[in-house]
Amino acid sequence: MNASKVQAGKTSVFHAVDIAKIYQMGEVEVHALRGVSLDLYEGEFVVLLGASGSGKSTLLNILGGLDSPTSGTVHYRDHELTASDASQLTQYRRDNVGFVFQFYNLIPSLTARENVELITEIATSPMDAMDALDLVGLKPRADHFPAQLSGGEQQRVAIARAIAKNPNVLLCDEPTGALDVQTGIVVLQAIGQINRQLGTTTAVITHNAEIAKMADRVILLSDGHIAGIETNSTKFAAQDLRW
């Protein structure tokens, strides 16, 4: 089945239909997602906006192949993620997905450059690690260890690491959550620039409505449902955001 859809001249990268996710937490069932359907299109910048516990991280994890829904189907282009086994998901992540986490998740025992190289080593057509660091403006700090970098710098290394493999999608989970405003803007600039320059489909999770102004589309999540989808007529640049 060809799940790709074309809408307004754009190819669908992700096509999710009625996905639900139920966690068992001790004796309680937690419904993280309750029937979410959505499409993400090639090259677009999407912000998933919602309060804590709205299910946005779960959704992102499912799109990234880190987690599987309890029910529903998810396609990445022609590839049905919901029908893939663990090793196929690993291969999918290896070939297609770049992640940026709220807490950076850098390997503390490797330098900035080595953290990026850790990923380029297993990628099929990566860019040069130094070029990736250059894109986020950290070439001069390439040989520093995470502990020697500020939070914003660490997050930019994480972005360099995510994009160095030339991923088809860039998934960012609260990338500015642990950063102050100034630093957060620098990081968002980096993400925005990647999206524009490389045309990487980008999804950013945030609970900060201000960041939504950067997006092509904003998907509002609430209590495991999609509460609304907004298309921004004008996109703000990261440096124009204030919160």
Add this chain to the structure above:
Amino acid sequence: MRKLDRKLLRDLYQLRGQAAAIVLVIAAGVATFVMSMCAYHSLTATKDAFYRDYRFADVFTSTHRAPDALLPRLRDIEGVAAIETRLVYDVLLDVVGMSEPATARLISVPDRGQSELNQVYIRRGRMIEPLHTGEVVVSEVFAAAHGFVPGDQVRAIINGKTQSMKIVGIALSPEYVIQVQPGSVLPDDKRFGIFWIGRRDLEAAFDMTGAFNSVTVRLALGHETVRVIDELDRLLKPYGSVGAYDRDEQLSHRYLSDELSQLRGMAVMAPAIFLGVAAFLLNIAVSRIITQQREQIAALKAFGYSDFEVGAHYLNLVFVISVGGSIAGSLIGFWMGANMMGMYEEFYKFPALTFLIHWPAVAAAFLMTSAAAVVGTFLSVRSAVTLPPAEAIRPEAPPSYRASWFERVVPKRFLAPEMRMVVRNLTRRPVRAALSVVGIAMAVAVMVLGNFSLDAMNYMMEFQFRLAQRQDLTVTFVEPATESVMYEVQNLDGVLESETMRSVATRIRFQNRSRRIGIMGLLPDPQLYRLLDADEREVRVPEFGIMLNSKLSEVLGASIGDEVIVEVLEGKRPTLTMEVSAIVEEYAGINAYMNKRLLHEVLLESNVASGAFLKVDPNRIDAVFAELEERPGVGSVTIKDAMMQSFEQTVAENILVMRSFIVMFAAVIAIGVVYNTAKISLSERQRDLATMRVMGFTNREVSTVLLGEIIIFTVLAIPLGCVIGYGLAAVMTAGLDTDNYRIPLVISRNTLLLASSVVVVATILSALLVQRRVKRLDLISVLKTRD
């Protein structure tokens, strides 16, 4: 280098203290294993080569006097590949500069050509020239003990006459790799020597022309030893045979075999203990790393590193440690093995005893350690592999604590909040706490085990040679001595007390088991050669029945009230049925005793003696020696103190060397376990500790939380370790139990104290190391990091 491998090296560097401790524990196990196995193979290879090249016999027997004409019939026995008849006599030796006599065993060698069997290896000088009268070749240990060199003269008292002999060579023989005088349990190089002498000389001295009193046989391949032995016994019976025996009962061979089986035992025990501890240490270290690196694992997986790659990464970390331990251990093992060979060279005499590296053992060590490492870390690594990446991104839920049963038992006011933290932490992870206790207990146990051998040895010596046997000298007679000879010996000037005994060669049977033993006939209430039970109480010699020592009772499976069959192998060779009347405790040899008067009755003989035990006035001892030397009937004189001294000098020295290894190893385990445990507690709880510090707790109070746990572990571990040590010692005594020795399961208070102290010191050292880290805790950065 792959970046993942670089991460591995840096992680390892971060862990260096813990890793080094684990490497040391592994190294200790591997070293002992490699040492034992290499020593085992070196000794076996050397022994086999010496036996083969110098034609060590398979079967041995002696007679009173058998004619040479019997030789063709002996040779025709089916299964005999080679046979040699010879003369063997024990005589007293008058050594210049030594007041007490030494015993020389004279062994005849053919007047022309080489011996057929048990050939001698000439270390220095030469072999006896054909038909040169008065030349002898001396065993190396005896020559060394007296500083003899070829050309020296020695005087032997042969058949009552002093005869001068010229030493022409210094030699070794496969028959006497270790020289222990029969009846003695310990080698005494100074007082027992082997002399090879031309057959004609011995024939003349003992009036044995055309006769022999010793037969050695080499078996053809694939023939049953028992049948050859039976046939030899049948043919030699009329000539006073005391029964043939195979290598298993040959003294030198038996000592060697015991040593070899001891090495084997060590090769099994050591890795079992050390690798077990190492597996546990790896388990806690690796599970901690994996917990700490949850988010790193998540990132690796999110970016497409496969489960296999992640698993392999952590296993590699484990392998680097285990391989490091194996390499270090092998090197230490080689060094220890080479030392061990040096020690053996003092005891066991071979043409050349070289240390050979037994590579299969090294390979086995590597495999064993890898296996132990994988077993120890399998679950942790699997949890890293199977950790769903989405879950790993989220921080781990805070550990769930609850008030433990302990707190319900102990009222709150007795527990300060710090102690409550300690107790809850212990009861939350009872398995890990238990393993930590067991780990430290193993250190105590290893110490106990290491020192137990010395305790056992001391007790054996004390029991056998101080409590039971209280004579100064033991005199044996060449032929059973009459009352007049006994009277003379007992009334020598300087002899304070004396007791005679009658000893006779027998084969004792119970059900389908039998043993060749000497039965000793004793006076009803011996005071010099006493018999004791296991509780060190004196056992009187009853009028009727036979007394077995504990080892013999065990070997035969006979106990009090059972009837055993005794075939006497001397004189009229009666076969008797006797009831076991008592079991006596002895730690060396297999022996049986009975009333001397009863023995005379069953042998149909008058009051004669095979030997006497003497208590001698220390000031007149030299005069007693001189008198004894002059008496033709005296075959040998053994001096208890001299024997004990020479034993203690050599053996105790070697035990001391082994002991220092063991103390070192135990300290390694103790520090390894305690340091690891403390280090892990610190890393798991540095946030809690830093929080407490920020809230105003002092360094000392914070350390209480950390060290309280370790102190509790140590306090629990010490008694447990003593018990485990006792158990291991019991296993070891069972493993080392041979016909030569029975090792008493005795552990002194000093041993327990020493073991506990080593562990306490190790605990204090580790605690200091960890406490230094608490002081240096960077409060702000610890609190900023996300746990």
